[in-house]
Amino acid sequence: MAVSEVFSEVGRQVEGFTFLEAAGGIEAYRLDTNGLQVLLMPQNVVPVVAFMITYHVGSRNEPTGLTGATHMLEHLMFKGTERFNKARGTSVFQVLQRVGAQVNATTWLDRTNYYALLPREHLALAVEIEADRMRGALIRPEDVEAERTVILNEMDRGENDPLRNLYHAVWSVAFVAHPYRHPTIGWRSDVENMTADALRHFYDTYYWPNNATVSVIGDFDPETALALVREHFGPIPRAPQPIPPVWTREPEQRGERRVIVRQAGQLGLVMIAFKAPAGLEPDADALDVLATLLSQGRNSRLYRRLTDAGLTTLVVAANERHHDPGLFYVVARLAPGKSHGEVENVLLEELERVAREGVSEQEVARAQQQLTALEAYGRDGPFAIAAQLNEAIALGDWKLYATYLDRIGQVTPDDVRRVAQTYLQEATRTVGWYVPENG
Amino acid sequence: MTRTFAERVTEIEAGPCRLYVLPVPVEQVVTLRGSLRTWPDFATGETLVQRLTVAMLDRGTRHRDRFELAQLLEDRGAHLSFTSKGSRIEFSGRLLRRHLADVLPLLAEQLREPRFDPEEFEKARLHVQAQLQQQLEQTSTRARIALSQRLYPPAHPNYRRDPEAELERLATLTLEEVQAYHAAHFGANELILVLVGNVQPEAAEPLVRAAFADWPAHQATPRFAAEAAPKPPERVLIHVPDRQNLDVLMGHAVALQRQHPDYLPLYVGTYILGGNFSARLMATVRDEQGLTYGIHAALEGISTEHDGHFEIEVTLSQDRLEQGLEATLEQVQRFVDEGVTEEELAEKKDTLTGLFQTGLSTTSGLATALLINIERGFGPGYLDRYPEEIHAVTRQQVNDAVQRYLNPETLHTVVAGSVVEMIH
Structure with a gap:
C-alpha cells in the first residue's frame, strides 16, 4: 500500500521560519537566521518525543590521514561544553539520562546523528543541549587521549567479527578513489594519530546550522517546538565559509x-x-x-x-x-x-x-x-x-x-x-x- | 486523566489461551507476543531437543509444506517466529491488522501440528550445528557459557552447556526424539497471547478461541534446580584463537527471586553501579580512564522461579586487560564499601522510570513488557505499579541490599579471547 499523503504547500506561519514543504505527515521549515532545516512529525500516540540532529557529514568527508574523524568527533561531542560537562555534573548523559532519555549518536558514510528519545515534557532540554554543542564543544586534548583508547577498543571489538572484516575488505577493494573505501571507524593508524587540532578543524568545517537538519517526532506541540528551536539555535551564525563538497568520483571499474x-x-x-x-x-x-x-x-x-x-x-x-x-x-x-x-x-x-x-x-x-x-x-x-x-x-x-x-x-x-x-x-x-x- | 494499563488492557479467557489485547492508535500494525510452558528437563540437556523442535515449527505443518506456509506469511508481509526460552516457548509476530484472521490460525497450526519432515529435520539440524559452531568463535558467548558453568548446576535454567558437548549430542538426536518431545511438552499450558496495536479485543477473541479451542495441556512437570551452586571463585581463561578483543565477565550468584522485596532495591543499586552511560563504571573505567569501549553491571537470570547472578561485563583490549580488571574491581569495592548517595539514587530513579516510559513507546515494547509481567504473574497492572515501586525505593534499602547480596571477594572472572598467556 502506498503512502496516500499528497505533498502539501500549506504550512504554519511561524515567526523566524520559512515553511518549505510537507509530505508524509512531516512539515519542513528553514530557520531564517542561519539556514537550519527543521522537520516536524507530530503524532500523539504515546507521551514521548524523539529529538534528533543530523549533520551532513560522515566518513565520506574524510581525507586520508583523517579517517575516523567523524566517528571520533562524535565521541568527543559527549565530552562536554562550557555549559554541559561532567565536572559540573551536567554532561549530556547526566542531564538527559536523568530524565529517562535514551540518548546516543551514530556515524556512517554520509551523516552523523545525535538523538534523544525522552518523555515529552523534557523536549526543551534536548533542544538546548544540541544547540549548545553545535558550536560549544570543548574538544580538549586530554579528552581526545582518553577517548582514543576507547575507540581503539571499539575497533578491536569490531575486528573480532569475521563478517565485519569481510564487509570492510570488500568495500575497500571495490572503491579505489572514493572515500566509501574506508570504514567509518577509520584506519587504525589514523585513529592512533588523530589530534585535537585536527578534530577541531573538522568540527569547525562541518558543524554549522546550514549543514544540519533537526527532526522532532512524537508527542509535541509544533509551534512550541519551533519556538524552542528558534530560541536555542537562532543565535548561531551560518558557517563562515562554504561547506566543502566531496568531488571525488569513483573511476569506472572495468574488471572483477x-x-x-x-x-x-x-x-x-x-x-x-x-x-x-x-x-x-x-x-x-x-x-x-x-x-x-x-x-x-x-x-x-x-x-x-x-x-x-x-x-x-x-x-x-x-x-x-x-x-x-x-x-x-x-x-x-x-x-x-x-x-x-x-x-x-x-x-x-x-x-x-x-x-x-x-x-x-x-x-x-x-x-x-x-x-x-x-x-x-x-x-x-x-x-x-x-x-x-x-x-x-x-x-x-x-x-x-x-x-x-x-x-x-x-x-x-x-x-x-x-x-x-x-x-x-x-x-x-x-x-x-x-x-x-x-x- | 490518562487511563491506566490495567484499564486499557482487556484480558479474555479464549478457550485455553489467556488473551491480552491493548489497542494503540498506530496505523495498520499489530504486534504479537506470547508463550507457553514446556518444562524441559534441564539436568539431562533436554533444552537442545526443545531448540530443535522449535526449529521445526516453520518448516511446514500437516496441512502445508514449508513453502506454502512461508508464502501465506510473505504474501502478507507478516512475520511469525518461535524461540526456545528455558521452560517456555515464546513466539512473536508482526502483521497488518487486515491479516489477523489469516495469521492467528496459522500460529496455532505451527505450534500444534508441525510436519516433522525427515529432510527438513536434517536441514534444521544443520542450522543448529552452524549456530553452535559459530558460538565457538564468539568471545562474548564463550565467556557467558563459562560463567554460567561456574555458578550453576546443570539442572538450573541458567546453566549453559559447552558448544562442543551440544554438537556431539546434536549429531545423535533423532527425528523421533524431537517428535516425542513435541508430543510430551507442547500443549496449552500457561498459554498466553498478547496483541498490541491496531486491534480490538472483540475482533481477536473468536479467532484465538477457534485456533486453540481443543488444544489439551501436556503432562510434563517442572524439573529444574532453583538455586545456584557456585564453584570457588577464580579467574578462568577461555582461549578463542585470533580474537584480539577480550570479553570479560565478572560475576557471582545472587540468592534472590524477582518477587522478593529486596529485588528492586538491589536492581536500582546495580543500575547506579553500571546500568547506563552515566553510571559509575562507564563514568570512570571508560570516560575517565579510557580503558574500555563498554562496561556494564546487571542482575542476570533472576526470575520469579529461580535465582540468578550479579554480573559485570567489560570489553578490553589485550594491553589493557590487567589495568581494566583492576580499575573495575576498585569501583565495585568502593561501591560496596560506601554505598550509594541520595543524589545518585534520585537521579537513577528518574532515569529508570523515564526509560520505562520511553520503552513503552512502541507496540513491540508494550507487548514485550506485558508478556514478561504476565508470565511473572504480576499482570498488566504492573506496568502502572512499576514506576511507583521504583520511586518508593530508599537509600537505606539499596545500601542494605548491596551489603547483603554483593561481595567482590566472591566474583568469578572469565576472560575470553586470544589471551596471550594462554597461547602456549
Missing part, C-alpha cells in the same frame, strides 16, 4: 576484483558486491525490490537455491542506499562442509538468471508487500521513525521517507530485469571470501 580475508573461525562467508547507483536514483528502488525477492523469506530465490538446499545457513541480499553510488551485494554463510566455490557459483548463476530471464509479477508483488510491511513495522514509535528519516536525510532528500512506498509500488518486473542487466555485471563486481583458519 577479488579479496580474501583469513581469520580463525568456523564457517566461511562469500560476499559478491556490484557497483550500484546513488540512493536517490530511481534505479535504487528496483534494486531494493530485487534484493527483497532474492533473499527475503523462504520463497525467495536465493533461500530456495542455497539455504533450503543445504549449501548455506544464511543468505542476504542488500542494496545499500547512500548519497553517492554504493554497492548492491549478496552475502552467504556456508553450511558446514560446503565450499566457497560452489556457493559463489550458485550465487552468480542465480543473479545471471534474473538478468537473463527476468522475474515474475508474483515475485515483485510479494517483494512489494514485504517492503510495505517492513516499512510499516519500521515506523513503530518515534525513535524508529527518526532512524528511518535519518537515512533519507543522509541521502540528500528527507522526502524519500515519505515517497518510498510509492516509489517501490511503481517498480515493474521489467525494471527489476533491467537493473539486474545494468548493474549485476562481471566488470563491476567485487568478490570477497572469508576463509576460516583453524587457530
Whole structure:
C-alpha cells in the first residue's frame, strides 16, 4: 500500500521560519537566521518525543590521514561544553539520562546523528543541549587521549567479527578513489594519530546550522517546538565559509576484483558486491525490490537455491542506499562442509538468471508487500521513525521517507530485469571470501 | 486523566489461551507476543531437543509444506517466529491488522501440528550445528557459557552447556526424539497471547478461541534446580584463537527471586553501579580512564522461579586487560564499601522510570513488557505499579541490599579471547 499523503504547500506561519514543504505527515521549515532545516512529525500516540540532529557529514568527508574523524568527533561531542560537562555534573548523559532519555549518536558514510528519545515534557532540554554543542564543544586534548583508547577498543571489538572484516575488505577493494573505501571507524593508524587540532578543524568545517537538519517526532506541540528551536539555535551564525563538497568520483571499474580475508573461525562467508547507483536514483528502488525477492523469506530465490538446499545457513541480499553510488551485494554463510566455490557459483548463476530471464509479477508483488510491511513495522514509535528519516536525510532528500512506498509500488518486473542487466555485471563486481583458519 | 494499563488492557479467557489485547492508535500494525510452558528437563540437556523442535515449527505443518506456509506469511508481509526460552516457548509476530484472521490460525497450526519432515529435520539440524559452531568463535558467548558453568548446576535454567558437548549430542538426536518431545511438552499450558496495536479485543477473541479451542495441556512437570551452586571463585581463561578483543565477565550468584522485596532495591543499586552511560563504571573505567569501549553491571537470570547472578561485563583490549580488571574491581569495592548517595539514587530513579516510559513507546515494547509481567504473574497492572515501586525505593534499602547480596571477594572472572598467556 502506498503512502496516500499528497505533498502539501500549506504550512504554519511561524515567526523566524520559512515553511518549505510537507509530505508524509512531516512539515519542513528553514530557520531564517542561519539556514537550519527543521522537520516536524507530530503524532500523539504515546507521551514521548524523539529529538534528533543530523549533520551532513560522515566518513565520506574524510581525507586520508583523517579517517575516523567523524566517528571520533562524535565521541568527543559527549565530552562536554562550557555549559554541559561532567565536572559540573551536567554532561549530556547526566542531564538527559536523568530524565529517562535514551540518548546516543551514530556515524556512517554520509551523516552523523545525535538523538534523544525522552518523555515529552523534557523536549526543551534536548533542544538546548544540541544547540549548545553545535558550536560549544570543548574538544580538549586530554579528552581526545582518553577517548582514543576507547575507540581503539571499539575497533578491536569490531575486528573480532569475521563478517565485519569481510564487509570492510570488500568495500575497500571495490572503491579505489572514493572515500566509501574506508570504514567509518577509520584506519587504525589514523585513529592512533588523530589530534585535537585536527578534530577541531573538522568540527569547525562541518558543524554549522546550514549543514544540519533537526527532526522532532512524537508527542509535541509544533509551534512550541519551533519556538524552542528558534530560541536555542537562532543565535548561531551560518558557517563562515562554504561547506566543502566531496568531488571525488569513483573511476569506472572495468574488471572483477577479488579479496580474501583469513581469520580463525568456523564457517566461511562469500560476499559478491556490484557497483550500484546513488540512493536517490530511481534505479535504487528496483534494486531494493530485487534484493527483497532474492533473499527475503523462504520463497525467495536465493533461500530456495542455497539455504533450503543445504549449501548455506544464511543468505542476504542488500542494496545499500547512500548519497553517492554504493554497492548492491549478496552475502552467504556456508553450511558446514560446503565450499566457497560452489556457493559463489550458485550465487552468480542465480543473479545471471534474473538478468537473463527476468522475474515474475508474483515475485515483485510479494517483494512489494514485504517492503510495505517492513516499512510499516519500521515506523513503530518515534525513535524508529527518526532512524528511518535519518537515512533519507543522509541521502540528500528527507522526502524519500515519505515517497518510498510509492516509489517501490511503481517498480515493474521489467525494471527489476533491467537493473539486474545494468548493474549485476562481471566488470563491476567485487568478490570477497572469508576463509576460516583453524587457530 | 490518562487511563491506566490495567484499564486499557482487556484480558479474555479464549478457550485455553489467556488473551491480552491493548489497542494503540498506530496505523495498520499489530504486534504479537506470547508463550507457553514446556518444562524441559534441564539436568539431562533436554533444552537442545526443545531448540530443535522449535526449529521445526516453520518448516511446514500437516496441512502445508514449508513453502506454502512461508508464502501465506510473505504474501502478507507478516512475520511469525518461535524461540526456545528455558521452560517456555515464546513466539512473536508482526502483521497488518487486515491479516489477523489469516495469521492467528496459522500460529496455532505451527505450534500444534508441525510436519516433522525427515529432510527438513536434517536441514534444521544443520542450522543448529552452524549456530553452535559459530558460538565457538564468539568471545562474548564463550565467556557467558563459562560463567554460567561456574555458578550453576546443570539442572538450573541458567546453566549453559559447552558448544562442543551440544554438537556431539546434536549429531545423535533423532527425528523421533524431537517428535516425542513435541508430543510430551507442547500443549496449552500457561498459554498466553498478547496483541498490541491496531486491534480490538472483540475482533481477536473468536479467532484465538477457534485456533486453540481443543488444544489439551501436556503432562510434563517442572524439573529444574532453583538455586545456584557456585564453584570457588577464580579467574578462568577461555582461549578463542585470533580474537584480539577480550570479553570479560565478572560475576557471582545472587540468592534472590524477582518477587522478593529486596529485588528492586538491589536492581536500582546495580543500575547506579553500571546500568547506563552515566553510571559509575562507564563514568570512570571508560570516560575517565579510557580503558574500555563498554562496561556494564546487571542482575542476570533472576526470575520469579529461580535465582540468578550479579554480573559485570567489560570489553578490553589485550594491553589493557590487567589495568581494566583492576580499575573495575576498585569501583565495585568502593561501591560496596560506601554505598550509594541520595543524589545518585534520585537521579537513577528518574532515569529508570523515564526509560520505562520511553520503552513503552512502541507496540513491540508494550507487548514485550506485558508478556514478561504476565508470565511473572504480576499482570498488566504492573506496568502502572512499576514506576511507583521504583520511586518508593530508599537509600537505606539499596545500601542494605548491596551489603547483603554483593561481595567482590566472591566474583568469578572469565576472560575470553586470544589471551596471550594462554597461547602456549
